[in-house]
Amino acid sequence: MIVIVDERELVTEGYNSLFDREGIACAGFASGEFGEWVNSAADTDLRSVRAFLIGDCREGSISPRQIRDRTGAPVIALSEQHSLENTLRLFESGVDDVIRKPVHIREILARITAIRRRAQEDVAYTEIGAMRIFMDGRDPAIDGQPLPLPRR
Incomplete structure (x- = not known):
């Protein structure tokens, strides 16, 4: 399962649809919901997560280190800002990779x-x-x- 965190419901639903076409389960959260979920989710649920994709979230609401405390799944930032400063800030926050949007699902x-x-x-x-x-x-x-097995 891929977990997408973004304030925009349209974005989480869009990625959910695209991953579904590839046969990959996906769950979308707003940053407030995600914080509650990641802190209360069972370890077995977190082990089923292949990666976390962090998109547009309120400043400081999502910490990659908070995710690392619970699971070793990759944390990837989806960035709409094409600046070196933003990319470096995201890496310093603890993400494993920064992907600039737009991006194809297969590349992710x-x-x-x-x-x-x-x-x-x-x-x-x-x-x-x-x-x-x-x-x-x-x-x-x-x-x-x-x-x-069928892809779905």
């Missing part, structure tokens, strides 16, 4: 995969009995045989 997914690969947080697969579930988007396998 590629950056998330690269960050997770470098952090070596992403286990290649999980085995449950005879089933092997891959964390990189591949179809699961049962007894070594692929089980094709």
Whole structure:
């Protein structure tokens, strides 16, 4: 799941729709709602988050360090300001990457995969009995045989 934090409901709904087309679950929050959620969410819920995308939020309302206290998922800032000062400020706040908008959803997914690969947080697969579930988007396998699933 990808978590999007932005004050504009239109933005969170738009990203939700785009990620849905790629078969990726997504949840959108305003910054006030997100602070409450990240502090009260169960650890199992936070482990299911692939990345946090932070967009337009009230100044000081979202802290990447607050997210880091609960999970190791990448925190990526979506920036509409194309200035070096803004980019440096975002990196100093603790984000893992800054992406300038507009950006294609597949580029965001590629950056998330690269960050997770470098952090070596992403286990290649999980085995449950005879089933092997891959964390990189591949179809699961049962007894070594692929089980094709629809993208949705």
